[in-house]
Amino acid sequence: MSWLLLVISGVLEAVWATALGRSDGFTRLTPSLIFGVALLASMAGLALAMRELPVGTSYAVWVGIGAVLTVVYAMLTGAESASLVKTLFLVMIVGGVVGLKLAH
Incomplete structure (x- = not known):
C-alpha cells in the first residue's frame, strides 16, 4: 500500500509543479x-509512505516520478521540445525508479 501511495504522491508532484508554472507567480487563481x-x-x-519505506528510496522515487511526468506533460503540450536524447534520459530515470522498487 505504501508503494501505491508513493506513486500517487509522485503523480501529484507533477500536478503541483505544472500548476506552479501556470500560476504565473501566483497571479492566476485556479492554477x-x-x-x-x-x-x-x-x-x-x-510522509505516509515514509512510515514504511526508507526515506532515501521514497524521496528518490517521488522526485523521479514527478520529474518524468512533468517533463513528459510539457513535451506533449508543446511547452517543451521533445527529442530522442531527452526521451532516453527520461527512460533512464524511470529505470532507476523501477530499480529502487526492485531493490527494496
Whole structure:
C-alpha cells in the first residue's frame, strides 16, 4: 500500500509543479489553488509512505516520478521540445525508479 501511495504522491508532484508554472507567480487563481491542494496531498502521501519505506528510496522515487511526468506533460503540450536524447534520459530515470522498487 505504501508503494501505491508513493506513486500517487509522485503523480501529484507533477500536478503541483505544472500548476506552479501556470500560476504565473501566483497571479492566476485556479492554477494557484490546484498547486496548493496538490502540494499538500503530495507531501502528505509522501510522509505516509515514509512510515514504511526508507526515506532515501521514497524521496528518490517521488522526485523521479514527478520529474518524468512533468517533463513528459510539457513535451506533449508543446511547452517543451521533445527529442530522442531527452526521451532516453527520461527512460533512464524511470529505470532507476523501477530499480529502487526492485531493490527494496
